[in-house]
Amino acid sequence: MENFKTNKLKLLAFGLVAERMNLSSIEIEDIYTVNELQEWIVRAYPQLKNVKYSIAINRKIVKADSAIPWGAEIALLPPFSGG
Amino acid sequence: MNRFDRQINLRGFGTEGLAKLQKASVLVIGAGGLGCPALQYLAAVGIGTIGIMDGDTISLSNLNRQILYGESDIGQKKAIVAGNNLLNKYSDIKIDIITDYLNTNNALGVISSYDIIIDCTDNFTVRYMANDACALLNKPLVYGAIYEYEGQISLFHAENDKGLSFNYRDLFPHPPDLDEIPNCSETGVIGVLPGIIGTIQAAEAIKYLLGLGNLLVGRILYFNMEQMFFYEVDIHSQQELTAYRPKSGAEFRAFDYSLSCAAVPVIDWNSAYEIFTLNPDKSIFVDIREADEVPRVNHVKCVEYPLSEFDEEIISFDDYSNLFVFCQHGIRSVRAVSLLKRKYTEKKIYSIKGGVMEGNSPIFKTTKNHA
Numbered sequence: 001m002e003n004f005k006t007n008k009l010k011l012l013a014f015g016l017v018a019e020r021m022n023l024s025s026i027e028i029e030d031i032y033t034v035n036e037l038q039e040w041i042v043r044a045y046p047q048l049k050n051v052k053y054s055i056a057i058n059r060k061i062v063k064a065d066s067a068i069p070w071g072a073e074i075a076l077l078p079p080f081s082g083g
Numbered sequence: 084m085n086r087f088d089r090q091i092n093l094r095g096f097g098t099e100g101l102a103k104l105q106k107a108s109v110l111v112i113g114a115g116g117l118g119c120p121a122l123q124y125l126a127a128v129g130i131g132t133i134g135i136m137d138g139d140t141i142s143l144s145n146l147n148r149q150i151l152y153g154e155s156d157i158g159q160k161k162a163i164v165a166g167n168n169l170l171n172k173y174s175d176i177k178i179d180i181i182t183d184y185l186n187t188n189n190a191l192g193v194i195s196s197y198d199i200i201i202d203c204t205d206n207f208t209v210r211y212m213a214n215d216a217c218a219l220l221n222k223p224l225v226y227g228a229i230y231e232y233e234g235q236i237s238l239f240h241a242e243n244d245k246g247l248s249f250n251y252r253d254l255f256p257h258p259p260d261l262d263e264i265p266n267c268s269e270t271g272v273i274g275v276l277p278g279i280i281g282t283i284q285a286a287e288a289i290k291y292l293l294g295l296g297n298l299l300v301g302r303i304l305y306f307n308m309e310q311m312f313f314y315e316v317d318i319h320s321q322q323e324l325t326a327y328r329p330k331s332g333a334e335f336r337a338f339d340y341s342l343s344c345a346a347v348p349v350i351d352w353n354s355a356y357e358i359f360t361l362n363p364d365k366s367i368f369v370d371i372r373e374a375d376e377v378p379r380v381n382h383v384k385c386v387e388y389p390l391s392e393f394d395e396e397i398i399s400f401d402d403y404s405n406l407f408v409f410c411q412h413g414i415r416s417v418r419a420v421s422l423l424k425r426k427y428t429e430k431k432i433y434s435i436k437g438g439v440m441e442g443n444s445p446i447f448k449t450t451k452n453h454a
Contacts, residue, residue, distance in 0.1 A: 034180060054316075056316040083204050
Protein backbone atom coordinates (compact mmCIF):
# COMPACT_ATOMS: atom_id res chain seq x y z
CA MET A 1 0.00 0.00 0.00
CA GLU A 2 2.98 2.32 0.54
CA ASN A 3 3.82 2.30 -3.17
CA PHE A 4 0.28 3.29 -4.00
CA LYS A 5 0.82 6.60 -2.24
CA THR A 6 4.08 7.52 -3.99
CA ASN A 7 3.93 9.71 -7.08
CA LYS A 8 6.50 8.01 -9.29
CA LEU A 9 7.58 9.86 -12.41
CA LYS A 10 9.74 8.67 -15.26
CA LEU A 11 12.41 11.12 -16.38
CA LEU A 12 14.01 10.64 -19.80
CA ALA A 13 17.10 12.53 -20.92
CA PHE A 14 18.35 13.08 -24.46
CA GLY A 15 21.55 14.24 -26.12
CA LEU A 16 23.87 16.44 -24.12
CA VAL A 17 21.51 16.31 -21.10
CA ALA A 18 21.76 12.51 -20.94
CA GLU A 19 25.52 12.76 -21.34
CA ARG A 20 25.86 15.27 -18.49
CA MET A 21 23.54 13.23 -16.22
CA ASN A 22 25.33 10.07 -17.27
CA LEU A 23 21.99 8.29 -17.70
CA SER A 24 19.12 8.27 -20.18
CA SER A 25 16.29 7.40 -17.81
CA ILE A 26 15.60 7.63 -14.08
CA GLU A 27 12.59 7.31 -11.78
CA ILE A 28 11.87 10.31 -9.58
CA GLU A 29 9.23 10.91 -6.94
CA ASP A 30 6.79 13.51 -5.70
CA ILE A 31 7.36 16.39 -8.08
CA TYR A 32 4.22 18.30 -9.06
CA THR A 33 5.28 21.34 -11.12
CA VAL A 34 7.87 22.17 -13.75
CA ASN A 35 9.35 24.76 -11.39
CA GLU A 36 9.86 22.08 -8.72
CA LEU A 37 11.35 19.81 -11.36
CA GLN A 38 13.86 22.45 -12.46
CA GLU A 39 14.89 23.12 -8.86
CA TRP A 40 15.36 19.41 -8.28
CA ILE A 41 17.43 19.02 -11.47
CA VAL A 42 19.80 21.83 -10.55
CA ARG A 43 20.26 20.37 -7.05
CA ALA A 44 20.73 16.78 -8.19
CA TYR A 45 22.67 17.56 -11.38
CA PRO A 46 24.52 20.89 -11.01
CA GLN A 47 26.39 20.10 -14.22
CA LEU A 48 23.12 20.89 -16.07
CA LYS A 49 22.97 24.43 -14.72
CA ASN A 50 23.90 26.15 -17.99
CA VAL A 51 22.47 23.59 -20.38
CA LYS A 52 19.43 24.67 -22.39
CA TYR A 53 16.67 22.14 -23.03
CA SER A 54 12.93 21.96 -23.55
CA ILE A 55 10.77 19.98 -21.15
CA ALA A 56 8.04 17.64 -22.37
CA ILE A 57 5.40 16.20 -20.04
CA ASN A 58 3.61 13.15 -21.42
CA ARG A 59 5.13 13.94 -24.83
CA LYS A 60 4.02 17.56 -25.01
CA ILE A 61 6.37 20.54 -24.69
CA VAL A 62 5.32 22.58 -21.63
CA LYS A 63 6.06 26.00 -20.15
CA ALA A 64 7.91 26.70 -16.92
CA ASP A 65 4.76 27.26 -14.85
CA SER A 66 3.01 24.03 -15.84
CA ALA A 67 1.75 21.37 -13.47
CA ILE A 68 3.07 17.83 -13.77
CA PRO A 69 0.32 15.17 -13.57
CA TRP A 70 0.64 12.20 -11.22
CA GLY A 71 2.88 9.49 -12.71
CA ALA A 72 3.85 11.55 -15.74
CA GLU A 73 6.62 10.81 -18.21
CA ILE A 74 9.03 13.75 -18.38
CA ALA A 75 11.58 14.29 -21.15
CA LEU A 76 14.49 16.73 -21.14
CA LEU A 77 15.08 17.65 -24.78
CA PRO A 78 18.12 19.67 -25.79
CA PRO A 79 18.65 21.07 -29.29
CA PHE A 80 21.19 19.29 -31.45
CA SER A 81 23.37 21.19 -33.87
CA GLY A 82 25.32 18.53 -35.75
CA GLY A 83 24.84 17.70 -39.37
CA MET B 84 9.41 2.49 -69.23
CA ASN B 85 11.16 5.33 -67.47
CA ARG B 86 13.20 5.61 -64.27
CA PHE B 87 10.14 6.64 -62.27
CA ASP B 88 7.92 3.63 -63.05
CA ARG B 89 8.11 2.12 -59.58
CA GLN B 90 7.04 5.30 -57.78
CA ILE B 91 4.33 6.12 -60.36
CA ASN B 92 2.82 2.74 -59.47
CA LEU B 93 2.79 3.63 -55.78
CA ARG B 94 -0.55 4.36 -54.11
CA GLY B 95 -0.84 8.12 -53.53
CA PHE B 96 1.86 9.03 -56.05
CA GLY B 97 1.03 8.42 -59.71
CA THR B 98 1.90 10.56 -62.73
CA GLU B 99 0.32 13.53 -60.92
CA GLY B 100 2.74 13.10 -58.06
CA LEU B 101 5.69 12.90 -60.39
CA ALA B 102 4.54 16.04 -62.21
CA LYS B 103 4.38 17.90 -58.86
CA LEU B 104 7.93 16.88 -57.97
CA GLN B 105 9.30 17.71 -61.42
CA LYS B 106 7.85 21.23 -61.14
CA ALA B 107 9.20 21.67 -57.61
CA SER B 108 12.38 23.26 -56.33
CA VAL B 109 14.15 22.23 -53.13
CA LEU B 110 17.09 23.99 -51.47
CA VAL B 111 19.43 21.86 -49.36
CA ILE B 112 21.54 24.02 -47.05
CA GLY B 113 24.65 22.05 -46.14
CA ALA B 114 25.97 19.14 -48.24
CA GLY B 115 27.48 17.13 -45.39
CA GLY B 116 26.34 14.15 -43.33
CA LEU B 117 22.62 15.07 -43.53
CA GLY B 118 22.78 16.80 -46.90
CA CYS B 119 24.36 13.94 -48.86
CA PRO B 120 21.62 11.34 -48.24
CA ALA B 121 18.88 13.98 -48.57
CA LEU B 122 20.32 15.16 -51.91
CA GLN B 123 20.73 11.62 -53.19
CA TYR B 124 17.06 10.74 -52.59
CA LEU B 125 15.72 14.10 -53.82
CA ALA B 126 17.61 13.65 -57.08
CA ALA B 127 16.55 10.02 -57.40
CA VAL B 128 12.86 10.83 -56.89
CA GLY B 129 13.03 13.41 -59.68
CA ILE B 130 12.77 16.83 -57.97
CA GLY B 131 12.91 19.30 -60.88
CA THR B 132 15.35 21.78 -59.39
CA ILE B 133 17.68 21.09 -56.47
CA GLY B 134 19.77 23.85 -54.93
CA ILE B 135 22.95 22.70 -53.16
CA MET B 136 24.36 25.37 -50.87
CA ASP B 137 27.65 24.80 -49.06
CA GLY B 138 30.85 26.84 -48.90
CA ASP B 139 32.93 23.99 -47.50
CA THR B 140 35.50 21.77 -49.19
CA ILE B 141 35.75 17.99 -48.87
CA SER B 142 38.22 16.60 -46.35
CA LEU B 143 39.32 13.03 -45.59
CA SER B 144 37.41 12.88 -42.29
CA ASN B 145 34.13 13.64 -44.16
CA LEU B 146 34.21 10.36 -46.05
CA ASN B 147 32.78 8.11 -43.31
CA ARG B 148 29.37 9.75 -43.73
CA GLN B 149 29.27 12.17 -46.67
CA ILE B 150 28.46 9.52 -49.20
CA LEU B 151 28.40 11.64 -52.36
CA TYR B 152 32.19 12.09 -52.08
CA GLY B 153 35.21 9.85 -52.50
CA GLU B 154 38.94 9.96 -51.98
CA SER B 155 39.61 11.68 -55.30
CA ASP B 156 37.31 14.61 -54.33
CA ILE B 157 39.32 15.78 -51.31
CA GLY B 158 40.01 19.50 -51.43
CA GLN B 159 37.20 20.26 -53.86
CA LYS B 160 34.02 22.24 -53.13
CA LYS B 161 31.22 20.06 -51.74
CA ALA B 162 28.47 21.84 -53.67
CA ILE B 163 30.27 21.33 -57.00
CA VAL B 164 31.18 17.68 -56.45
CA ALA B 165 27.72 16.81 -55.10
CA GLY B 166 26.03 18.60 -58.01
CA ASN B 167 28.20 16.95 -60.66
CA ASN B 168 27.78 13.54 -59.03
CA LEU B 169 23.97 13.81 -59.21
CA LEU B 170 23.94 15.25 -62.74
CA ASN B 171 26.10 12.36 -63.91
CA LYS B 172 23.49 9.94 -62.59
CA TYR B 173 20.31 11.72 -63.68
CA SER B 174 19.98 13.81 -66.85
CA ASP B 175 16.40 14.92 -66.15
CA ILE B 176 16.95 17.23 -63.16
CA LYS B 177 18.38 20.72 -62.78
CA ILE B 178 20.95 21.48 -60.10
CA ASP B 179 21.84 24.93 -58.75
CA ILE B 180 25.33 24.89 -57.27
CA ILE B 181 25.86 27.58 -54.62
CA THR B 182 29.39 27.58 -53.22
CA ASP B 183 28.69 30.08 -50.41
CA TYR B 184 27.70 29.54 -46.82
CA LEU B 185 24.30 30.91 -45.83
CA ASN B 186 24.66 34.40 -44.35
CA THR B 187 22.36 37.30 -43.55
CA ASN B 188 23.17 38.98 -46.88
CA ASN B 189 22.44 36.04 -49.19
CA ALA B 190 19.82 34.09 -47.20
CA LEU B 191 16.62 35.89 -48.22
CA GLY B 192 17.58 36.02 -51.90
CA VAL B 193 18.55 32.38 -52.15
CA ILE B 194 15.71 30.95 -50.03
CA SER B 195 13.01 32.95 -51.83
CA SER B 196 13.72 31.06 -55.09
CA TYR B 197 12.73 27.63 -53.71
CA ASP B 198 9.49 25.89 -52.73
CA ILE B 199 10.89 24.16 -49.64
CA ILE B 200 14.15 24.37 -47.70
CA ILE B 201 16.03 21.55 -45.96
CA ASP B 202 18.29 22.51 -43.07
CA CYS B 203 21.27 20.13 -43.19
CA THR B 204 23.74 22.50 -41.55
CA ASP B 205 26.03 21.70 -38.65
CA ASN B 206 25.86 24.71 -36.35
CA PHE B 207 23.35 26.77 -34.36
CA THR B 208 24.24 30.06 -36.05
CA VAL B 209 23.04 28.95 -39.48
CA ARG B 210 20.12 26.98 -38.03
CA TYR B 211 18.63 30.07 -36.36
CA MET B 212 19.43 32.13 -39.45
CA ALA B 213 17.67 29.64 -41.75
CA ASN B 214 14.67 29.46 -39.39
CA ASP B 215 14.26 33.23 -39.20
CA ALA B 216 14.70 33.69 -42.97
CA CYS B 217 12.09 31.00 -43.66
CA ALA B 218 9.76 32.65 -41.12
CA LEU B 219 10.05 35.98 -42.95
CA LEU B 220 9.52 34.40 -46.37
CA ASN B 221 6.88 31.90 -45.17
CA LYS B 222 8.90 29.00 -46.62
CA PRO B 223 8.54 25.48 -45.22
CA LEU B 224 11.76 24.32 -43.55
CA VAL B 225 12.61 20.68 -42.90
CA TYR B 226 14.78 20.76 -39.81
CA GLY B 227 17.15 17.92 -38.98
CA ALA B 228 20.07 17.74 -36.57
CA ILE B 229 22.21 15.13 -34.89
CA TYR B 230 24.21 14.62 -31.71
CA GLU B 231 26.35 11.52 -31.31
CA TYR B 232 23.89 8.57 -31.67
CA GLU B 233 20.76 10.75 -31.68
CA GLY B 234 18.86 12.88 -34.16
CA GLN B 235 15.85 15.20 -34.29
CA ILE B 236 13.57 16.16 -37.17
CA SER B 237 10.63 18.57 -37.58
CA LEU B 238 8.87 20.60 -40.26
CA PHE B 239 8.66 24.31 -39.51
CA HIS B 240 6.73 27.13 -41.21
CA ALA B 241 4.21 24.76 -42.76
CA GLU B 242 0.55 24.70 -41.69
CA ASN B 243 -1.22 21.77 -40.09
CA ASP B 244 -4.91 21.00 -40.71
CA LYS B 245 -5.86 23.69 -38.17
CA GLY B 246 -3.86 26.34 -40.04
CA LEU B 247 -1.19 26.50 -37.36
CA SER B 248 2.52 26.58 -38.11
CA PHE B 249 5.49 26.21 -35.80
CA ASN B 250 9.10 27.24 -35.82
CA TYR B 251 12.46 26.42 -34.28
CA ARG B 252 12.15 29.16 -31.68
CA ASP B 253 8.93 27.57 -30.36
CA LEU B 254 11.17 24.74 -29.21
CA PHE B 255 14.38 26.56 -28.43
CA PRO B 256 13.81 30.33 -28.25
CA HIS B 257 17.53 31.20 -28.20
CA PRO B 258 20.69 29.44 -29.32
CA PRO B 259 22.69 27.89 -26.45
CA ASP B 260 25.64 29.86 -25.19
CA LEU B 261 28.86 28.90 -26.83
CA ASP B 262 30.26 27.06 -23.82
CA GLU B 263 27.15 24.86 -23.64
CA ILE B 264 27.91 23.46 -27.06
CA PRO B 265 30.28 20.52 -26.90
CA ASN B 266 31.87 21.67 -30.14
CA CYS B 267 30.89 22.89 -33.55
CA SER B 268 31.63 20.15 -35.97
CA GLU B 269 33.96 17.57 -34.53
CA THR B 270 31.76 15.44 -32.26
CA GLY B 271 32.16 11.82 -33.18
CA VAL B 272 29.61 10.52 -35.67
CA ILE B 273 28.89 7.26 -37.45
CA GLY B 274 27.57 7.73 -41.00
CA VAL B 275 24.34 5.75 -40.74
CA LEU B 276 22.93 8.17 -38.14
CA PRO B 277 22.93 11.29 -40.38
CA GLY B 278 22.02 8.87 -43.17
CA ILE B 279 18.78 8.01 -41.34
CA ILE B 280 17.98 11.58 -40.29
CA GLY B 281 18.83 13.13 -43.70
CA THR B 282 16.70 10.49 -45.40
CA ILE B 283 13.75 11.32 -43.13
CA GLN B 284 14.24 15.01 -44.02
CA ALA B 285 14.07 14.15 -47.72
CA ALA B 286 10.95 12.05 -47.05
CA GLU B 287 9.20 14.97 -45.35
CA ALA B 288 10.11 17.35 -48.20
CA ILE B 289 8.78 14.89 -50.80
CA LYS B 290 5.57 14.32 -48.78
CA TYR B 291 5.06 18.07 -48.42
CA LEU B 292 5.42 18.59 -52.18
CA LEU B 293 3.06 15.68 -52.92
CA GLY B 294 0.54 16.69 -50.24
CA LEU B 295 0.90 13.16 -48.89
CA GLY B 296 0.19 11.73 -45.45
CA ASN B 297 0.94 13.28 -42.07
CA LEU B 298 3.78 15.74 -41.86
CA LEU B 299 6.00 16.54 -38.87
CA VAL B 300 4.16 19.83 -38.30
CA GLY B 301 3.69 20.69 -34.64
CA ARG B 302 5.75 17.75 -33.50
CA ILE B 303 9.42 16.92 -33.27
CA LEU B 304 10.72 13.42 -33.74
CA TYR B 305 13.74 12.31 -31.70
CA PHE B 306 15.65 9.24 -32.78
CA ASN B 307 18.13 7.28 -30.69
CA MET B 308 20.17 4.83 -32.73
CA GLU B 309 22.05 3.40 -29.77
CA GLN B 310 18.86 2.28 -27.98
CA MET B 311 16.96 2.16 -31.30
CA PHE B 312 13.77 4.05 -30.59
CA PHE B 313 11.85 7.09 -31.85
CA TYR B 314 10.32 9.58 -29.41
CA GLU B 315 7.72 12.04 -30.63
CA VAL B 316 6.84 15.25 -28.82
CA ASP B 317 4.09 17.81 -29.58
CA ILE B 318 5.19 21.42 -29.96
CA HIS B 319 3.15 24.44 -28.89
CA SER B 320 3.16 27.54 -31.03
CA GLN B 321 4.43 30.33 -28.81
CA GLN B 322 3.37 33.55 -30.51
CA GLU B 323 5.10 35.67 -27.88
CA LEU B 324 8.43 34.29 -29.09
CA THR B 325 8.14 36.07 -32.43
CA ALA B 326 9.71 39.01 -30.59
CA TYR B 327 13.02 37.14 -30.61
CA ARG B 328 13.42 37.05 -34.37
CA PRO B 329 13.82 39.80 -36.98
CA LYS B 330 10.55 41.15 -38.39
CA SER B 331 11.76 42.58 -41.71
CA GLY B 332 14.43 41.96 -44.33
CA ALA B 333 16.38 44.95 -43.09
CA GLU B 334 16.23 43.70 -39.48
CA PHE B 335 17.29 40.24 -40.65
CA ARG B 336 20.32 41.54 -42.55
CA ALA B 337 21.41 43.51 -39.47
CA PHE B 338 20.71 40.66 -37.00
CA ASP B 339 23.73 39.26 -35.15
CA TYR B 340 23.70 35.46 -35.33
CA SER B 341 27.37 35.07 -34.40
CA LEU B 342 26.95 32.97 -31.29
CA SER B 343 28.66 29.81 -32.32
CA CYS B 344 32.26 29.03 -33.17
CA ALA B 345 32.59 32.14 -35.28
CA ALA B 346 32.56 34.12 -32.03
CA VAL B 347 35.80 32.50 -30.87
CA PRO B 348 38.93 33.49 -32.79
CA VAL B 349 40.67 30.36 -34.02
CA ILE B 350 44.28 30.58 -35.26
CA ASP B 351 46.96 28.12 -36.24
CA TRP B 352 50.16 27.46 -34.31
CA ASN B 353 52.32 29.55 -36.65
CA SER B 354 50.13 32.64 -36.42
CA ALA B 355 49.94 32.21 -32.65
CA TYR B 356 53.72 32.05 -32.42
CA GLU B 357 54.10 35.15 -34.59
CA ILE B 358 51.81 37.13 -32.29
CA PHE B 359 53.59 35.62 -29.27
CA THR B 360 57.07 36.68 -30.45
CA LEU B 361 55.88 40.27 -31.04
CA ASN B 362 55.04 40.61 -27.36
CA PRO B 363 56.33 37.61 -25.38
CA ASP B 364 56.01 39.28 -21.97
CA LYS B 365 52.30 39.87 -22.41
CA SER B 366 51.52 36.56 -24.12
CA ILE B 367 50.95 33.09 -22.72
CA PHE B 368 49.95 29.63 -23.97
CA VAL B 369 47.26 27.87 -21.95
CA ASP B 370 47.07 24.06 -22.05
CA ILE B 371 43.57 23.00 -20.96
CA ARG B 372 44.15 19.27 -21.51
CA GLU B 373 43.93 16.77 -18.70
CA ALA B 374 47.21 15.72 -17.07
CA ASP B 375 47.34 12.32 -18.81
CA GLU B 376 47.15 13.69 -22.35
CA VAL B 377 50.43 13.54 -24.23
CA PRO B 378 52.66 14.89 -25.58
CA ARG B 379 53.02 17.52 -22.88
CA VAL B 380 54.21 20.99 -23.81
CA ASN B 381 57.05 22.20 -21.61
CA HIS B 382 57.55 25.73 -22.83
CA VAL B 383 58.34 28.32 -20.17
CA LYS B 384 55.38 30.44 -21.32
CA CYS B 385 52.85 27.62 -21.18
CA VAL B 386 50.56 27.08 -18.19
CA GLU B 387 48.31 24.11 -17.50
CA TYR B 388 44.65 24.45 -16.47
CA PRO B 389 42.78 21.17 -17.17
CA LEU B 390 39.27 21.94 -18.42
CA SER B 391 37.76 19.47 -15.91
CA GLU B 392 38.98 21.73 -13.10
CA PHE B 393 38.42 24.97 -14.95
CA ASP B 394 37.11 27.79 -12.79
CA GLU B 395 37.25 31.12 -14.54
CA GLU B 396 36.70 32.88 -11.22
CA ILE B 397 39.98 31.53 -9.85
CA ILE B 398 42.16 31.46 -12.94
CA SER B 399 44.07 34.70 -13.27
CA PHE B 400 45.66 36.10 -16.40
CA ASP B 401 45.73 39.71 -15.28
CA ASP B 402 49.35 40.20 -16.45
CA TYR B 403 48.71 39.09 -20.02
CA SER B 404 47.09 40.61 -23.12
CA ASN B 405 47.24 37.61 -25.48
CA LEU B 406 46.11 34.13 -24.44
CA PHE B 407 46.59 31.15 -26.75
CA VAL B 408 44.39 28.31 -25.52
CA PHE B 409 44.94 24.79 -26.81
CA CYS B 410 43.85 21.20 -26.23
CA GLN B 411 44.41 17.93 -28.09
CA HIS B 412 42.30 18.60 -31.21
CA GLY B 413 41.11 22.21 -30.95
CA ILE B 414 37.62 21.32 -29.75
CA ARG B 415 37.60 21.82 -25.99
CA SER B 416 39.79 24.90 -26.37
CA VAL B 417 36.90 26.71 -28.08
CA ARG B 418 34.76 26.14 -24.99
CA ALA B 419 37.60 27.25 -22.71
CA VAL B 420 38.06 30.45 -24.72
CA SER B 421 34.37 31.27 -24.41
CA LEU B 422 34.62 30.78 -20.63
CA LEU B 423 37.69 33.00 -20.38
CA LYS B 424 36.11 35.69 -22.57
CA ARG B 425 33.37 36.12 -19.99
CA LYS B 426 35.94 37.18 -17.45
CA TYR B 427 38.38 38.96 -19.77
CA THR B 428 36.34 40.85 -22.33
CA GLU B 429 39.26 43.12 -23.30
CA LYS B 430 41.98 40.50 -23.81
CA LYS B 431 42.79 38.78 -27.08
CA ILE B 432 42.02 35.12 -26.41
CA TYR B 433 42.54 32.60 -29.20
CA SER B 434 41.77 28.91 -29.64
CA ILE B 435 44.51 27.06 -31.49
CA LYS B 436 43.25 25.19 -34.52
CA GLY B 437 43.74 21.42 -34.45
CA GLY B 438 45.37 21.51 -31.01
CA VAL B 439 48.49 19.55 -30.13
CA MET B 440 47.71 16.90 -32.76
CA GLU B 441 48.28 19.56 -35.41
CA GLY B 442 51.32 20.63 -33.45
CA ASN B 443 53.96 22.40 -35.47
CA SER B 444 55.31 25.20 -33.38
CA PRO B 445 58.59 26.31 -31.84
CA ILE B 446 56.93 26.08 -28.42
CA PHE B 447 57.14 22.29 -28.65
CA LYS B 448 60.91 22.37 -29.01
CA THR B 449 61.85 24.34 -25.92
CA THR B 450 61.87 22.86 -22.46
CA LYS B 451 60.84 24.40 -19.21
CA ASN B 452 63.61 25.04 -16.72
CA HIS B 453 62.56 22.86 -13.82
CA ALA B 454 64.07 24.29 -10.64
